[in-house]
Amino acid sequence: MKKFKKVLAMGLASVMMLGMVACGGGSSAGGDSTAAGGDDTASADKPAASAEAPRHEGSEPRTIKIGTWYDIYYDSTHKDIYDDPSVSDEELAQKNFDALKAVEEKYNVRIEYVNLTYAGIQESINTSVLAGKPDCDIYLTEPSFGIPAVVNGYATNLAEVLPADADILTNQNYLRTINISGLDGTYFMCPVGGESVPGSSYPLAFNKKMLDDAGLEDPNVLYEKGEWTWDKWKEYLKALTKDNDGDGVTDVYGFGSRYDWLFEYLMMSNGTACAASDKENMSSKEVGEVLDFIYNMYNVDKVANPWNEDDWDYNQNAYKNGEVACWVTQAWIVDANKDADAGLEEVWCPWPIGPSGNKETNARKNDIGGAAYFIPKGVEDPYLVYSVFQDYKDYYGDDFEQRDYVNEWWHDNALTEDNYNVMCYCGEKTGVDLWNSIGVDYQFPLLLKGEQTAAQFQETNKQLVQSALDAMFK
Numbered sequence: 001m002k003k004f005k006k007v008l009a010m011g012l013a014s015v016m017m018l019g020m021v022a023c024g025g026g027s028s029a030g031g032d033s034t035a036a037g038g039d040d041t042a043s044a045d046k047p048a049a050s051a052e053a054p055r056h057e058g059s060e061p062r063t064i065k066i067g068t069w070y071d072i073y074y075d076s077t078h079k080d081i082y083d084d085p086s087v088s089d090e091e092l093a094q095k096n097f098d099a100l101k102a103v104e105e106k107y108n109v110r111i112e113y114v115n116l117t118y119a120g121i122q123e124s125i126n127t128s129v130l131a132g133k134p135d136c137d138i139y140l141t142e143p144s145f146g147i148p149a150v151v152n153g154y155a156t157n158l159a160e161v162l163p164a165d166a167d168i169l170t171n172q173n174y175l176r177t178i179n180i181s182g183l184d185g186t187y188f189m190c191p192v193g194g195e196s197v198p199g200s201s202y203p204l205a206f207n208k209k210m211l212d213d214a215g216l217e218d219p220n221v222l223y224e225k226g227e228w229t230w231d232k233w234k235e236y237l238k239a240l241t242k243d244n245d246g247d248g249v250t251d252v253y254g255f256g257s258r259y260d261w262l263f264e265y266l267m268m269s270n271g272t273a274c275a276a277s278d279k280e281n282m283s284s285k286e287v288g289e290v291l292d293f294i295y296n297m298y299n300v301d302k303v304a305n306p307w308n309e310d311d312w313d314y315n316q317n318a319y320k321n322g323e324v325a326c327w328v329t330q331a332w333i334v335d336a337n338k339d340a341d342a343g344l345e346e347v348w349c350p351w352p353i354g355p356s357g358n359k360e361t362n363a364r365k366n367d368i369g370g371a372a373y374f375i376p377k378g379v380e381d382p383y384l385v386y387s388v389f390q391d392y393k394d395y396y397g398d399d400f401e402q403r404d405y406v407n408e409w410w411h412d413n414a415l416t417e418d419n420y421n422v423m424c425y426c427g428e429k430t431g432v433d434l435w436n437s438i439g440v441d442y443q444f445p446l447l448l449k450g451e452q453t454a455a456q457f458q459e460t461n462k463q464l465v466q467s468a469l470d471a472m473f474k
Contacts, residue, residue, distance in 0.1 A: 054384040056108040063110045064388050066373070067125075067136035069118040074100050076110035092395075099395035107388050121145075125376065129154045134376040137385045138189075143368050144437050147180060148472050150187045151278075155374040157185035161382045167390060173400065174390050178372055178432065180277075188372045189386070191393040198331065198410050198420070201365040201427035202261050205329035207319065208345035210252070214239050219349040220422065226359060230269075230293060233352040237303035240325035255297060256305030256324030258316050259444045260436055265328070266290045267433065268363045270354030274435035278473040280465040282435075283458050286356045291447065291454035293354075299450035307448040320344075331413035331423065340415060348419040350426055363431030438468035 056062040066075075073084035074097050081093040104110060114136060116124050122145045128135040129149075141149065149155060158177075159169060168175045169186060178188040206219065216236055222228040237254025244251040267273055272286035281287060297304040305324050308314045319327040320337055329348060333339075339346065353359050373389070375382045414420035442461050446452040452460065 054381065054387060055106070056381075056384060058108070061104065061108050061110045062384075063112050064138070064385055065136040066111065066113050066138045066140065066389075067116050067121050068113055068140045069116060069121045071115055072113045072140075075113045076100065076104060077112060095397075096395045099392060099397075103388055103392045106391065107384065109384075109388055111388065111392060125149050125154060129376040129378060132378045134378050136376070137379050138373050138375055138389060140371060140373050141188075142372070142437075143432065143434055144472065146188070146372055146374065147178075147434075148474070150180060150374065151183060151473050154376055155187040156377050156379065156382045157187060158189075158375070158382070158386060159186045162386060163383075166386070168386075174394050187374050189374065189389060190372050195410075197427040198414075198423045199427065200330075200367055201423050202265060202328050202330050203348045203419075203422050203426045204351055205319070205327050206347045206349070207322070207325050208347050210240055210325040211347060216240075218347060219352075220347070220418070223350050223352075223359075226353075228349070228352045230266075230352050230354050234297075234301065234303070237297070237326065238301060241303045250302070252322065253305040253324045254303035255326045256315065256318040257328040258312070259294070259307065259448060261328040262294060263290065263444070264366050264433065264436065265351050266293060266354065267435075268366065268431060269351040269357050271357040271362050273363075273431065273433035275438060275465055275469055276431070276433050278469050280462055280469060282465045283462040286354075288454055288458055289355055291457050295447055295450070295454050298448045304448075307445055309445055331410050334413040334415060335409075340412070346415055346419065348414070348422040350422065362429070364426045364429045365431070366433050367427075367430040368432050368434065368437055434469075434472070435465070438465070438472060440464045440468050 063076075066072075073087075073093075074081070078084075078097070078100075081087055081090060081097050084093060087093045100111060116135075121139060121141075124135045125139055125141075125145070126149075139146075139149075158166070162169060164170075167173055168177055168189060172192070174192055176190045176192055177186050178190065180187075204219075211218070216239060219228050219233075219236070222232060240252065240254040241250060242252040243249060267287060267290050270286050270290055272281065272284060272290070274280070274282050274287055298307070305315070305318055316327075316333070317337060318324050320339075320342070329346070334346075350364065353362065375385050379385055410423070411417070411420050414423055440461065442457075442464075443452075447454070447457045
């Protein structure tokens with residue numbers, strides 16, 4: 001569908017949602033992206049942060065240590081691309097390796113990944129940084145411990161140490177950041193890559209044949225006209241719920257998928273979040289609307305496949321057997337279930353807009369799993385460290401189009417170009433909601449089975465959320 005344009009990386013940084021905005025990128029041969037690069041590797045004379053990027057002037061190269069909790073390739077200890085035992089895309093691997101060598105020469109540095117383990121990296125941040133002598137020049141984090149580290153003052157504010165024209169403070173073509181509600185400054189560095197747009201975006205999917213048989217219009221057309229709302233979606237789910245043999249037992253439900261994705265994306269489509277700052281929002285009217293809608297799907301309208309507590313995968317994959325007409329999807333689900341081999345025709349679309357939502361301002365992806373790095377306080381010459389890291393991640397040699405769109409795996413597993421464009425559209429506006437990352441057991445089956453109302457669910461969980469946030473932001 002042409003209306004869902006492929007989004008350019010340089011436009012992504014302009015949309016900051018829900019108080020905290022995350023950035024994506026996987027962890028593959030390039031450390032943070034699976035997209036293929038352009039034809040040119042990083043140029044040795046390309047300025048990274050500004051026209052006067054620094055260089056280490058010592059007689060021996062300075063080692064820039066990057067703390068992680070898993071192995072990442074490549075760094076200066078590696079001799080060739082085959083030091084990565086799982087290398088598959090040799091061209092991409094070579095681009096990353098060549099970018100590493102160019103950065104080493106340009107800045108007179110060595111880059112070294114240090115696998116501290118998951119517990120070890122948190123201990124290192126909380127002890128060495130607090131003592132004023134960081135073990136590493138850069139730390140890889142995730143929200144559960146990265147955000148508290150920043151809130152507690154362990155990270156360098158890049159706005160204070162970089163020139164005003166630094167990329168992360170302006171265009172964010174190479175590295176994007178995370179904005180934290182109530183905290184001024186630029187702390188996180190998130191590599192921009194092709195995977196950062198479609199990755200972790202979860203659009204709705206419809207069985208095309210079921211849509212056609214029911215005489216229902218493509219929901220993307222309704223979305224473009226501003227008519228794809230929760231009420232319209234409910235109409236679709238009712239029309240798609242069928243007792244095909246007339247025995248009084250539903251054979252096909254309108255919807256069936258995982259409750260975590262349903263809750264998360266309905267919140268975003270309603271312009272809200274549960275835990276997007278240090279204050280809980282579980283008790284809000286907007287979250288209440290989400291929970292009430294879910295309660296009615298399962299218990300009043302009965303358009304949702306009954307939750308199966310014994311088989312998590314069944315809830316996600318019931319669509320394969322034609323048991324549901326609408327579900328939540330992603331490229332990895334299509335790949336795992338071999339939808340293409342099964343000949344399943346799918347129509348993907350954005351989530352419908354809720355009563356408190358706004359099509360123009362809603363976040364469309366909760367991107368809390370991307371790679372987010374920070375430079376700890378106490379590091380020598382953080383401007384140099386930033387410049388090295390930015391150039392090191394520019395393995396695609398400024399060819400943004402190639403970096404973002406030459407990505408056959410994503411295209412193939414979206415099944416159609418229209419679906420791929422929808423997936424990218426859903427990944428264009430990102431927000432961060434920590435609701436599922438703070439260790440709260442919400443007991444969603446109580447809501448799905450009608451054992452709790454929406455209001456009771458809110459009352460039961462609001463203090464649990466607040467206590468978890470207090471522990472995170474202490």
